[in-house]
Amino acid sequence: MSAKEKDISGSKTMTKNPSLILDDEVFLRMNLAERIQHIVLITTFLILMLTGLPLIFYELKFLKPIFSLEKSFYVRGILHRVAASVLILNVIWHAYYTIFTKRGRNNFKELLPGLKDLKDAFELFWHNLGLMRFLYRKGFLKKFLEAHPYWLFEKAPEFGRYNFIEKFEYWAVVWGSVVMIISGFFMWNVELSLSLFPLWVHDIFVIVHGYEALLAFLAVIIWHMYNVHLNPEVFPMSKVWLNGKITGKELRTLHPLEYQKILEERKERL
Amino acid sequence: MKRTVVLRTAALLAAFLMFTPLFFLSSPILSQSDEDCMVCHEDPELKSGDGKSLHVDSEEFRSAIHGEAGFSCVDCHSDLREIEEFPHPVKLKAVNCGECHDDAAKEYQTGIHIQASPEEDCCAVTCADCHGKHDIKSTTDISSRVYPLNLPQTCESCHLERVKTKRGGEFIKQYEISVHFKALEKAGLTVSANCSSCHGAHDIKSVVDASSRVSRKNIIRTCGQCHVGIERDYLEGAHGKDYVKGIKDVPVCTDCHSEHDITSPQDLSSPVYATKVADVCSRCHDDEVLARQYGFLTERLKTYSGSFHGTASKFGETRVANCASCHGIHDIRPSVDPKSSINPKNLPQTCGKCHPGAGENFAQGKIHVVSEKTGNKWAYSVKMFYIIMIAAIISVFLVFIAADLFHRLRHNRAKP
Helix, strand or coil: CCCCCHHCCCHHHHHCCHCCCCCCCCCECCCCCHHHHHHHHHHHHHHHHHHHHHCCCCCCCHHHHHHCCHHHHHHHHHHHHHHHHHHHHHHHHHHHHHHHHHHHHHHHHHHHHCCCHHHHHHHHHHHHHHHHHHHHHHCCCHHHHHHHHHCCCCCCCCCCCCCCCHHHHHHHHHHHHHHHHHHHHHHHCHHHHHHHHHHHHHHHHHHEEEEEEHHHHHHHHHHHHHHHHCCCCCCCCCHHHHHHHEEHHHHHCCHHHHHHHHHHHHHCCC | HHHHHHHHHHHHHHHHHHHHHHHHHHHHCCHHHHHHHHHHCCCCCCCCCCCCEEEEEEEHHHHHHHCCCCCCCCCCHHHHHHCCCHHHHHHHHCCCCHHHHHHHHHHHCCCCCCCCCCCCCCCCCHHHHHCCCCCCCCCCCCCCCCCCCCCCHHHHHHCCCCCCCCHHHHHHHHHHHHHHHHHHHHCEEECCCHHHHCCCCCCCCCCCCCCCCCCCCCHHHHHCCCCCHHHHHHHHHHHHHHHHHCCCCCCCCHHHHHCCCCCCCCCCCCCCCCCCHHHHHHHHHHHHHHHHHHHHCCCCHHHHHHHHHHHHHCCCCCCCCCCCHHHCCCCCCCCCCCCCCCCCHHHHHHHHHHCCCCCCCHHHHCCCCCCHHHHHHHHHHHHHHHHHHHHHHHHHHHHHHHHHHHHHHHHHHCEE
């Protein structure tokens, strides 16, 4: 397939026992509960963005017709609050799922960020750039790079069940949900907010709600859409979010460390 | 001796008083009766040399106010009194209504209608143009041309097309979309403002004439004829106080409400409709020159638009606060005035109109935040934090994506 695959599959430990994990074996990456949580998140996120972002860009003329119908601004507010409520329920469900199911707890452990993730990000970037290999070929820094071949970034880093990109996105959603729910709650209940805080604090809620929304919107449009749609590896779309399935081959190429872990478990069982 | 003189004088006086009315009443009979006139003027085909109809409908005349009062032709066409040969060949002089209606005539002398046509001997607009000729009715008669319900049509008969005023017929016609006209036309309310309510009747003057009822100097009083309570509120507010001082930049009724096309503030087309008020106020309150001259703050619209109130208002939400919701309508007062709705002491009450239970926290902060940097340091820090964070994160994303695509592109090309 791609060059990346070759790089990763070059790892010897992984090709040793190919019969233990067949390339077309199906693994469950997202179970039904996780998929529903994700779909609810997509739906509510879209509605929240559509009914919220125009308020940030109130000066754009093309947005005006959308809200020129009578009551449309009122309906916007209702939709935004309904979507927010569903999102809050989704978050509560996810928290419950994470705490009270074995799979949830395991996923959570796998999602915990570590130093390796920073290293992975750093290495993948330099590997993709190939600058050091280019310099080496041109004869620059020859001595240094022969003594420290790490800096050639010859191999792409190997990822576990969740790579640094996925971990970042997960924690971005966690952070974003907390910030948006708290600030949104006080904007929704402005009388309550102002009975607790002075106006200037409430103003911060409004600012935070807007900028966090902008950040979330850009992150999803640029980062998430690239990683699960536009990336040539998965283009036009990774179907994991629909069927939850990942093949042995995909596991081996995209999540080699998880692949290895499963392989070892099976070897032990033998 | 003395007694006889007195008696004689009294007898003479009595005789004079007795016969004088008879003399005057009989004089038409002595010269021409109405019947004499009607011999010719009854003919509907009767025309003058230049084709104008000279027909007089005697029925119409007799049901009109002068006919009912028993006037005869020569009472008004006084120059006929001397003529004895008929048909009278000469064109009669214009009737001088001022012989009897001297108050109206005096007012008319000061108005614009008498000056309207300097090149002609007389006035462009005569009594008859508005009141009619033989069919003049009392102004309290519903069929009178100048009865409130009919006056707009009477004025418009000239002012829509024939008479070019400075601002054109369209400007005049705008009256027809006004709440005043609707009240007149649809609700039949004769107390609603018609043309003469604002412009006067016989002494109509140009708006640029300071003595005109609709000049900036007098418009407050003119509108206040009916809107008494609003005039009082206005004069108590900041605008009214400056108006009394003669400051010409101060807004008067028409600056906010428009002129002929005044509509209800509940009407979407009104300039003071809930979602449009901000535009009206900011015409002056965002004006740098006026702000310097009179020492008020600018960027009121920008700072309002940036708030939820302003944003929602821009999207057509009428329930959110506009300028008037907080600052008041006609009696807008500066915040230092203890009676002002935006005096810090009164803010909880003002905000409480929409936010039940609004407490003192509503006053702990600024509404029109020109710059968070000076107005709300914490908000400014948070905002800057976000701007830097968003810029940084998105840049990292883009760099990573670029590197990834670069890598894939190179290796795909390397492959045959």
